[in-house]
Amino acid sequence: MDAEMDALVQTAPVPVARRGPLRLKLLVLSGEQAGHSHVLRPGVVRLGTSSTCDIVLTDRVVSRQHLQLEVTDERVVATDLGSRNGTFHEGVRFTELEVRPGASLTLGTVVLKVVPEDSRERPLPLSSRRSFGALVGASVRMRELFTVLERVAAGGGDVLVQGETGTGKELCAEAIHQESARAGGPFIIVDIAGIPPSLMESELFGHVKGAFTGAQAERAGAFERAQGGTVFLDEVGELPLELQPRLLRALERRQVKRVGANDYRTVDMRVVAATHVDLEQAVQQGRFRKDLYHRLAVLKVIPPPLRERVEDLPLLIDAMLERLGRPPSALSEQTRALLAQYPWPGNVRELRNVVEQAIHLGEDTLPPMDAPSGSLRSPQGALDAELPFKEAKERLIEVFERDYLQGLIARCDRNISRAAREAGIARVYLRKLLTKHGMMLVDDDDARD
Numbered sequence: 001m002d003a004e005m006d007a008l009v010q011t012a013p014v015p016v017a018r019r020g021p022l023r024l025k026l027l028v029l030s031g032e033q034a035g036h037s038h039v040l041r042p043g044v045v046r047l048g049t050s051s052t053c054d055i056v057l058t059d060r061v062v063s064r065q066h067l068q069l070e071v072t073d074e075r076v077v078a079t080d081l082g083s084r085n086g087t088f089h090e091g092v093r094f095t096e097l098e099v100r101p102g103a104s105l106t107l108g109t110v111v112l113k114v115v116p117e118d119s120r121e122r123p124l125p126l127s128s129r130r131s132f133g134a135l136v137g138a139s140v141r142m143r144e145l146f147t148v149l150e151r152v153a154a155g156g157g158d159v160l161v162q163g164e165t166g167t168g169k170e171l172c173a174e175a176i177h178q179e180s181a182r183a184g185g186p187f188i189i190v191d192i193a194g195i196p197p198s199l200m201e202s203e204l205f206g207h208v209k210g211a212f213t214g215a216q217a218e219r220a221g222a223f224e225r226a227q228g229g230t231v232f233l234d235e236v237g238e239l240p241l242e243l244q245p246r247l248l249r250a251l252e253r254r255q256v257k258r259v260g261a262n263d264y265r266t267v268d269m270r271v272v273a274a275t276h277v278d279l280e281q282a283v284q285q286g287r288f289r290k291d292l293y294h295r296l297a298v299l300k301v302i303p304p305p306l307r308e309r310v311e312d313l314p315l316l317i318d319a320m321l322e323r324l325g326r327p328p329s330a331l332s333e334q335t336r337a338l339l340a341q342y343p344w345p346g347n348v349r350e351l352r353n354v355v356e357q358a359i360h361l362g363e364d365t366l367p368p369m370d371a372p373s374g375s376l377r378s379p380q381g382a383l384d385a386e387l388p389f390k391e392a393k394e395r396l397i398e399v400f401e402r403d404y405l406q407g408l409i410a411r412c413d414r415n416i417s418r419a420a421r422e423a424g425i426a427r428v429y430l431r432k433l434l435t436k437h438g439m440m441l442v443d444d445d446d447a448r449d
């Protein structure tokens, strides 16, 4: 894989866990300095348009002294220096925040990403789109995805889309097809998990008349039917081991043989495969061929889970309402606030179901979503038994704090005094916790207390 494509596949979040001194760098993803990167040395690093800053950003929306990063071996703390347009993390304006590897910070319209210094990730310019095909999103994670999709679609190679259920893998595949030179050709969907094993080979490769009982006529398989277009292999991890060499041959030589036939036929098609399981793990467990995995994973696209881009919720909800022929006001602010704190294990599909239920049956039919539910982002989910005890404990507490605070501030209508009373903690301690998690909204307490 060349360096360009190597950079393309690095869209997964960087794990929080770390050992040894923290060494990070800052990638500039948008704005006039897009493409630059800066290593963060221990000490104080100032960012702004002033020439006295350590990192000078020339965009008009950035203040002269905009943001300060306090870098130590253990952590990086970002402090907004009273900038005019503010600094944001995951769509929330903050004054002070501990910055984790993988985090994106937005200064006005400039997006910066913090990654480990040894990361091979290079600044990937952010797409300016707010949608790609039927995919909707304006978060940094989605704009990164759109950049990858734009390049991948134009490139013409086979693609692996790997992501959790409901994150839009099929929409990615469709968009890749629609934005490619093959858009005029067919888009053939094969749901591998839904085909009985006995019919799988014929479904993919076709059969000749009389090849098996019931094969009354000759039939072209999915690869042949996709001639000039794209085949979408959904849940490719479910492909039986004995058929995997045949898929590999189709990918490598563009040749398929119908069941019962003697000769191979050459096909002109592109394959986009999707999986919600970790195929690398399937390889280790002997359920998926290593050579096939490597062939498929040359170009990998990773749609992010919804919980990592909650700032897209309003946009997604409005797009869903529009499709239902309803205005944005069809869903109350109160319900929107509740939806914003839910971690969405079923991702956008689950969101769509909830929005449809609210519209068709009424918002009062929605299940309670205000408590940090054990099934959603459970402590077990945050538990990494391979971490040192102290780090594992800290991580668990962080997840709990974040979930608890999200529920609390929504329940108390963002009124800090009320929230402190309900939680039974001092206002000043609550403020500190909110700041730590980047939830402090500027002036929200004084205006409402």
Ligand SMILES: Nc1ncnc2c1ncn2[C@@H]1O[C@H](COP(=O)(O)OP(=O)(O)OP(=O)(O)O)[C@@H](O)[C@H]1O
Residues within 6 Å of the ligand: 134, 135, 136, 137, 163, 164, 165, 166, 167, 168, 169, 170, 171, 172, 234, 276, 316, 348, 349, 352
């Ligand atoms: N970014 C998005 N913008 C708008 N709608 C989306 C987005 N992502 C997913 N959806 C919607 O969510 C639903 C599920 O999408 P899709 O079938 O593409 O997900 P998937 O990852 O292929 O799911 P699965 O793994 O279950 O097959 C669809 O209704 C789709 O329209």
